[in-house]
Amino acid sequence: MALTPAIFLDKDGTLLADVPYNVDRSRMRFAAGAASGLARLASLGLPLIVISNQPGVALGRFERHRLQDVRQELECMFERAGARLAGFYYCPHHPQGIRPGYGMRCGCRKPEPGLLHIAAQRHDLDLVSSWFVGDILDDVEAGRRAGCHTLLLDNGNETEWLRNEWRVPDHIESDLDGASRWIVSHFSDPVQAGAAPETAS
């Protein structure tokens, strides 16, 4: 089976206005530029997959089953924006977690790339031609470690700016609307997309 690229999206601060540890559907709102950005990304016809750290499970802030509500609301919000949610993958762990079974180091908490590998297996994805969009450098690192192109939303949510070779995005925009324009142009431009440039005759 041929593998397809995907667009991976961080949730809090990228897709949604960040409300810490929120699992209340009524408090989920698109971040600025996210609805129009999603609509534009949907025009690519590629799977749109949300990748999220949800340490609130491990830290005892909410029960894991509440993330089903979050998933359902995401599906509704995507639909209203003219897009389709292809997957919602989250890490419920945290090294300082207090809930039994969840307080641990794991391979799925960003900046680890584990969730991207799980999604790639389940959806037959080509990670190397996929994009990861997030608002902090942990997102960039997870994306790069998985082999994806990465786009950082520089919207004030990254505050530490710890750099290493993995934490350098391919491109920076201020919101998902700008990010979607960049990614759509990348897929429509064969030179940028990695094909051999045409030779001038």
Ligand SMILES: [Zn+2]
């Ligand atoms: Zn995890």
